[in-house]
Amino acid sequence: MAEAAPVVIAADDGVNAAIASLAAIDRSALLPQVGGAVDQLAGELADLRLSTATASRAVQLIPPMMGIDGPRDYLVLVQNNAEPRALGGIVGSVLVLRAEEGSIELVEQVAGNSISFDEPVGDLTDSETAIFGSQLGRFMLNVTSTPDFPRAAQLASDMWIAERGETPAGVLSLDPVALAGLLGATGPVTTEAGLTLTADGAAQYLLNQIYLDEPDPAQQDVFFADAAASIFSALSGGSGDAQAAVSSLVQSSDQGRLMLWSSDPVEQSLLDGTQLAGEVPEVGSTPVVGVYLNDGSGAKIGYYLEVATSLAVSECRPDGSQRLRLKVDLTSAVPDLATLPAYLTGGGAFVPEGTIQTNLSVFGPSGGRILGVSGPEGEMPVLTQRQGDSPVSLITVTLNPSESMQLELELVTGKQVDGVPTLRTTPGPRATVQTIEPGCAATS
Structure with a gap:
């Protein structure tokens, strides 16, 4: 090559x-x-x-x-969508992959919760602190609270440097759904604990069943990292169908489950604008709206959260802007609480047991505005911030088992932004149902 x-x-x-x-x-x-x-x-x-x-x-x-010019070490953030964060989930484990002369070797794995600081590492902006809290820069678990992967990756790299004194060549991120897709290419793998993971069952086991089978959180962390390492070892060892592995990685990238950042500015410039980059897009002719989830339950109960979104153009305005209507439907599918362990439900530490609390960050189009938010009882007062040129509405939704809620937001794009709207959402344990209608340019 x-x-x-x-x-x-x-x-x-x-x-x-x-x-x-x-x-x-x-x-x-x-x-x-x-x-x-x-x-x-x-x-x-x-x-x-x-x-x-x-x-x-x-x-x-x-x-x-791939280390053709010398060995490189990369951090791999394995996200856990059962406890949602904007980019997918908390960082359940961190793997270190070494690339050298075209070969990849797994050299280390640690639990995501093992890396934390009393003060933020790196300088958080005022808007980052207001929207995501100082935890964004203090806990490796929480670097994925921002929907902008280059920022999350930079923070993860800074934390690793502060913790280990070693500078990663880059940061890769993926989740158990992406790992399960790779098993479709490699075939089943057996972990050190003796459990066999398959393409059909790996995501459900890693995101839910492990908490039903293993009550010790420390052992859960060990198993989570072991499972990810076993899949990577099979992949790097050349097991299975290479073409199927590439197809799986492309699909995961399209779904926002696989992202890559390089600490080399020249290499990062080549990644910019691609699906792999995981950026929050800047202003252009295509309006981008984001619906991002950050768990407020302090538990793994987000596995039972079902999400559906729709985005439609409600008005094509004379100045070339578009008025948009965004609907977000959230449903709790939490089963009988008697069957669920306290670690999975949170045990009532932050919210009543069985409750799913979700902190939504709705990013409006860059250069645009969020005009209002309404819920089941009408217009809702919400906190609005700005992240760069994007307006951001912060909404907390609390659902009891089997409860649903629909939110409706009115937004307007910047002037001369008449392309087909794009909707970005947090990738969860299952695909988010998404509906998008054509923009003004398509109907003019």
């Missing part, structure tokens, strides 16, 4: 140059049949650019990140 890099990069540059040349042609001066041919070629080149751009980034990123 390293040897092929110059050719692949040159091919991508050539495609971009051809696209620029075609864009400079005045179509009005051409005969219809010639103009049609130019348009067709432009479309074909645009499609080709998707492939050449991806290939160009890959050949520039993969060889150095």
Whole structure:
């Protein structure tokens, strides 16, 4: 791949140059049949650019990140969606992977709750502290409270440096659903404890069944890390179907379950804008709305939270902005409390036992506004902050077993933001039901 890099990069540059040349042609001066041919070629080149751009980034990123120029150590944050955080879940365990000359080796694993500080590591902004609390910079468990993965990864790296004095080359994050997908490629694996994990059952076991089977939290942490390490060992050892593994990783990236950050600014610039980067997008013609969950129950009861979201354009405004209506439906599917251990339910430490408390951070479109929030009893008073150019409404929802709640928010985008809306949500134990209607540009 390293040897092929110059050719692949040159091919991508050539495609971009051809696209620029075609864009400079005045179509009005051409005969219809010639103009049609130019348009067709432009479309074909645009499609080709998707492939050449991806290939160009890959050949520039993969060889150095795989240690072709020397060994590199990466942190792997394994998130636990049973206790939700904006990016997925708390950091249940941290693995250290070493890449050298194209091979990957697991060299260490620690529990996520083993790394904490009395004061925030790194400088949190005022808005970060207001929205996520100082815990964002104090506990490895909570770096995923922010929906911006590059920020979460930087904080995780800073914590590792402060704790160990070692600088990671980058940070990778994934969750048990992504790990279960990899088992579809590697086949079942057996942990050191002797438990066999399969593609069909791994996510449910790691996110729920382990808390029913093992009452000791310390042993739960050990098992969680052991399971993740066993899957990585199978993958790095070449077990299973490589093409199926790649397909699984692509799907996990599309779902926001797999993210990657590099401490090298040049490499990170190549990741920027890709699905793997996990960024909170800045302003553009496409309005992006985010619905992010942070658990307030202090338990693993988030496994039973069901989420559905819908985003629709309610008005196309003269200044090119769009008025949007966001609906968020939350339902507690908590079963009979008599069957659930206290560690899973929280034992009443923060909220009544069996209650799911969720702190929602709704990010409006960059450059836009959140006009109002309503619930079952009408308009709700909410705390509103700003994160960069995005308005953020903070809403706490408390659900008893079998209870549901629908929230409705009215938002407006910035001017000349008429593209199809995009909705980002926290990836949970199961897929979030999501509905999006076309934007103003698509209906004009």
